[in-house]
Amino acid sequence: MVTSGCSDTMHTSGTTATMVTKGYAFAPPAFRPFCARQPKLCSTGGQVKQVKLTPARQAELAAVNSSVNHRIKERSDLDSVGSADDWRVPTKDGDCEDFAILKKSELLKRGWPASALLLTVVTLGGAGHTVLTVRTDKGDLIMDNRSSAVRNWSRTSYRYFARQSQSEKGKWTRIAS
DSSP: OOOOOOOOOOOOOOOOOOOOEEEEEETTTTTTHHHOOOOOHHHOOOSSSSSSSOHHHHHHHHHHHHHHHHSSOOOOOOHHSSSSSOOOOOOSOOOHHHHHHHHHHHHHHOOOGGGGGEEEEEEEEEEEEEEEEEEEETTTEEETTOSOOOOOOOGSSSSEEEEHHHHTTTTTEOOOO
């Protein structure tokens, strides 16, 4: 099981435009309490599994990624709220999953389908890090608090572990390496 703690070390992974999943994975421990408080932000329901990536949509992703990365100060949950792992919608500060959650929230408000916005856990030197995967017809794109660029998952340095299931509420699927 991988927790969602954030780390600085990176590994190479991914060679295709879209992720391939295989079987189930454990959800990060703080995911379930968060979903009890914020069910809409945990939802992956809907028929649209990939968004058509137009230049306007690509610009919208870049604007949301940049805006959240600049507005929110990176700070550990221990320092922010006094617990080791607490998923929440940040207002001033937060750690990696909080950035991903806020990006998902802002995209949902702009009409993006929940079924194409998946919280995703990657590993960095054995520690966890959370990003937002946006499924598009041009590939799976990553929105990350460590980068102002929205990049195809195969062009990042992360080793991908698991993401929210697109088809089963509350489940997570393992990402094939």
